[in-house]
Amino acid sequence: MAVYKRGNVWWYKFVWNGEPIRASTKHTNKRVAEQIEAARKTQLAKGEFGIEEKKPVPTLEAFAPRFLAQIRTDCATKPATVSFYERKLQALLQYGAFAKSRLDRIDEEMIDVFKQTRARTTSRRKRPLSVASINRELATLRRLLRLAQKWKIISAPTVKMLDGETEREFVLNHSLEMAYLDVAPPDLHDAAIVMLDTGLRVKECLTLEWPDVHPEPVGDATFGYLTVRSRSSKNSKPRNVPLSDRVMEVFERRRNGHAAGLVFHREDGRPLYQTWLNQQHVEVRKALGLPEELVPHSFRHTFGTRLGESGADAYTIMKLMGHSSLKISQKYVHPSPEHVERAFQRMRRMNATGRRAVGT
Known part of the structure; x- marks a missing residue:
């Protein structure tokens, strides 16, 4: 062991691959100094043979x-x-x-x-x-x-989710929808209609501003539209959603000459918060004897379900609802036997037309 004393402290000195290595052990005990020198040589050997030192593992x-x-x-x-x-x-x-x-x-x-x-x-x-x-x-x-x-700190263990998670996928039929709207307070009534007919998320609905509402169709479009801005959207992507007649009626009734500001707000202009909407909703739900599975998000889910039942494909549903992937949208697509039959007939006609065009 090449340790030596300088004053009261032991140092080590040795040559590694032709390079002199020298440092203080900062200890006054020779045996400890020799252990530190040996540890330093081991560290150098690991580096030479490509053995990485493990990073310290935090709590x-x-x-x-x-x-x-x-x-x-x-x-x-x-x-x-x-x-x-x-x-x-x-x-x-x-x-x-x-x-x-x-x-x-x-x-x-x-x-x-x-x-x-x-x-x-x-x-x-x-x-x-x-x-x-x-x-x-x-x-x-x-x-x-x-x-x-x-970050090469650990080898991660398997984290398995618990089974039995129930998704809140309550869908309103039209009679339940009418009963709900009949007893809902004005602001909740209007917000529910907007979510039912546009598929907006609760946050997107309550942060909607008048400059984002475009009543007039553009180009060859039939309907006006609203814009969900990226700052409000869950996936940070803007999208345009057509306006139904009754959503147009809601906006016309609420606009009251406003060109700016929130569509949904308190009398003093302050925002309506989701907690307020939830409280109003719970009162209505209990009054009608409806299950807890009916939550404000159910209005959006009902919109997606009706889109799928009307024959919309997963890509169209994804664009209208602002989903981050087709996988999410596909759960709304349940082709009926009639829908499958019509699709097959269209394919047959397309194939027949193509074959006639090439003379086969």
């Missing part, structure tokens, strides 16, 4: 700010998505076994214990947490661990 609590910083970068145009991950991450951090654990110690067993714990947890309304709520937390954990794996 989930320590890694959380780095995760959120990346989310804010990846989702810079989607503030609602950023807010979602911020909320769900806080729920994960409140679970001490996760917060204080190194990321490489979070394994499938610990994740299963987390599921069991959350399944026994009650919400602020003293109800058990829903499967959907727990799965959103698990999805956040999965994204966090995959980011750590991408």
Whole structure:
């Protein structure tokens, strides 16, 4: 061992691949100094043979700010998505076994214990947490661990979602729709009509501004339209949606000479918030004895279902509803036997015309 003393501190000195290596061990104990020298040689050997040193593994609590910083970068145009991950991450951090654990110690067993714990947890309304709520937390954990794996900090464990998640896919028939609109307060009545006939999300509806409403058709179009701007859209992409007659009536009644500002607002001009809409909706739903599955989002889902039933293809549904992929839109497409028959007949006619054109 090539250690030597300078003053009270031991140093090491040796040659590696023709290069002199010298440094202070910062220790006064010779045996410790020799161990430090040996560790330095091991480190150099690993580098020479392409063996990477493992990065120090942080706890989930320590890694959380780095995760959120990346989310804010990846989702810079989607503030609602950023807010979602911020909320769900806080729920994960409140679970001490996760917060204080190194990321490489979070394994499938610990994740299963987390599921069991959350399944026994009650919400602020003293109800058990829903499967959907727990799965959103698990999805956040999965994204966090995959980011750590991408950065070569850990090898991420498998995060499996809980079974039994029920989707709120309540569809209003026309008689229920009429009953709902008959008892809904004016603002809720008008917002429901807009969502039922345009497929707008609740946020898109409540942030709609008058400059985005275009009553007159453009070019060869038959209908006026409204524009959902990218800042309001969930997928950050603008889209135009045609206006039905009764949506036009709603806008004409509410415009009252306004050329700017929000379409839906309080008497003093302040915005109508989603919490207000939800409260109004719950009162109407209970008055009619309708199930909890009927939520304001059901108006949008009803629009998509009616589009599919009318024969619209998945691509058209995606464009009108602002879906991020065709996969989401396809759930609304359920071709009837008659629709399949008509499509086959059209194909037969097209093939026959093409064959006649080439003389076969």
